[in-house]
Amino acid sequence: DIQMTQSPSSLSASIGDRVTITCRPSQSIGSYLNWYQQKPGKAPKLLIYAVSSLQSGVPSRFSGSGSGTEFTLTISSLQPEDVATYYCQQSYSTTFGGGTKVEIK
Amino acid sequence: DVQLVESGGGLVKPGGSLRLSCAASGFTFNTYSMNWIRQAPGKGLEWVSFITSTSDYIYYADSVKGRFTISRDNAKNSLYLQMNSLRAEDTAMYYCVRDYSASGGDALDPWGQGTLVTVSS
Numbered sequence: 001d002i003q004m005t006q007s008p009s010s011l012s013a014s015i016g017d018r019v020t021i022t023c024r025p026s027q028s029i030g031s032y033l034n035w036y037q038q039k040p041g042k043a044p045k046l047l048i049y050a051v052s053s054l055q056s057g058v059p060s061r062f063s064g065s066g067s068g069t070e071f072t073l074t075i076s077s078l079q080p081e082d083v084a085t086y087y088c089q090q091s092y093s094t095t096f097g098g099g100t101k102v103e104i105k
Numbered sequence: 106d107v108q109l110v111e112s113g114g115g116l117v118k119p120g121g122s123l124r125l126s127c128a129a130s131g132f133t134f135n136t137y138s139m140n141w142i143r144q145a146p147g148k149g150l151e152w153v154s155f156i157t158s159t160s161d162y163i164y165y166a167d168s169v170k171g172r173f174t175i176s177r178d179n180a181k182n183s184l185y186l187q188m189n190s191l192r193a194e195d196t197a198m199y200y201c202v203r204d205y206s207a208s209g210g211d212a213l214d215p216w217g218q219g220t221l222v223t224v225s226s
Contacts, residue, residue: 030210031209031210032209032210033210034210034212034213036150036213043200043216043217043218043219044150044200044213044216045214045215045216046205046212046213046214046215049205049207049209049210049212049214050207050208050209050210050212051209053207053208053209055212055214087149087150089150089212089213091210091211091212094140094152094155094213095152096149096150096151096152097149098149099149099150
């Protein structure tokens with residue numbers, strides 16, 4: 001099975017800060033990498049698919065990059081509504097990273 | 106609007122059974138593969154099962170293989186998960202999720218609101 005390692009597991013940042021979350025699969029997955037946002041008490045929501053494609057309706061401050069065995073989700077300017085847990089997912093065999101909880105400092 | 110609504114969760118004793126349902130609307134259900142994904146309280150996401158649009162291919166996580174059965178009724182726009190021999194570690198929110206095919210690979214979108222399964226004596 002492909003293991004997905006996300007870091008950090010949590011972070012606290014100020015409004016307007018640039019936030020970066022990293023996801024490292026245990027083997028190369030090409031571009032089969034998606035990102036999800038889960039707000040407290042809600043179901044997850046697709047943010048980015050195929051590494052860098054923004055799902056419809058997702059603000060442009062979110063972006064994704066990477067390939068092979070290292071991927072990054074970036075929030076260019078953190079907003080209060082971005083408080084959530086973020087998960088990466090490889091779509092070869094559908095496993096998720098452990099999640100990154102983002103809070104406001 | 107695309108909508109997935111789960112039902113059937115509840116409290117069940119270890120060794121018991123439960124059948125989850127997911128009602129789909131707002132899209133052509135019989136052309137999409139579907140998934141069940143679960144999340145234990147305070148924990149991360151775990152894929153449970155997958156079924157193609159015509160039920161030709163079905164897959165399960167090792168943790169539920171032999172105990173859970175996924176099925177669908179395209180005439181009723183519904184997805185199901187029959188859960189037998191339930192264990193405490195099956196306690197989780199269960200989400201019905203559509204497979205979203207995009208260039209570069211599949212994703213999971215949208216997600217239902219979830220139905221909570223609690224296995225406890």
